[in-house]
Amino acid sequence: MRADPLSAAPAGATTAAPAPAPGPPGPSALSLRGATLRYGSRAVWSDLDLDVAPGEFLAVLGANGSGKTSLLRVLLGQQALATGSATIAGRPVRRGGRGIGYVPQQKGLDPTTPLRARDFVRLGIDGHRWGPWLPSRSATLRVDAALAAVGATGYARTPVGTLSGGEQQRLRIAQALITDPAVLLCDEPLLSLDLHHQQSVSALIDRRRRESGAAVLFVTHDINPVLPYVDRVLYLAAGRFRVGPPEEVMTSAVLSELYGSPVEVVHSGGRLIVVGGAAPSEHPHCGAHDEGRVA
């Protein structure tokens, strides 16, 4: 983000990860160095330095249009940086790189999609290969386990396009997790899920990152369902950013400074509610403040 006092503070927060979930200290699972993203002449964010450790859970928060999805696209090798570098496990990102699980922002699947739920999940194993799948007992078992983990066994043979948004979303999560990725990129993965499945999917992602050491980048407008699991927050606003533990970043003072306008972070019943804060310039399509947003 812009080189300003906010983007530099708290000291060391953008370069040194705090104690992550269990896992040996070592090289970062992913890194950004001096990263600037532009669309045309507009810098969405600039000079971002970020290291995410294996097993760390990083929540990515910010108003609409602040560049959260674009950050994931950079890490997927789908969007070039204007300056700086992005690496996964020490190697420059590239499109189609292995070792990354991705839960995209939800779009309904076409009702005529000719895939059963279990076929859709299996695409996570060999969807990148051309030609028919070879019969594989181990792949079948992995698909069964992935379906069970997200509570989707009951509709394993149902055509995906006929499933509800929440049922499809659970399949996307199963597909992303099936290869035990080293980095898991999730773009608002809890959208459309009921409370029970928000909790079970969040707990599943937390368990997997602890067991396998996967680094998790979790884009969300609502930090509350994952608050118990989050190690650090990357908060994007008005082209600037702040990185640190939730208790350091999610405060009225920090977010007011970041947005450049009054923001109140209310603690209510163990939840965080952010009131105000989205500058009109961040909402090119609606120009409204984001009152009552949970973050």
Ligand SMILES: Nc1ncnc2c1ncn2[C@@H]1O[C@H](COP(=O)(O)OP(=O)(O)OP(=O)(O)O)[C@@H](O)[C@H]1O
């Ligand atoms: N390919 C593109 N070309 C030009 N502008 C783009 C492109 N993709 C995204 N943008 C713009 O960049 C900004 C950041 O978009 P992005 O989707 O990353 O935001 P976001 O934080 O994920 O938003 P939301 O919370 O609404 O999902 C937006 O203003 C968007 O219109």
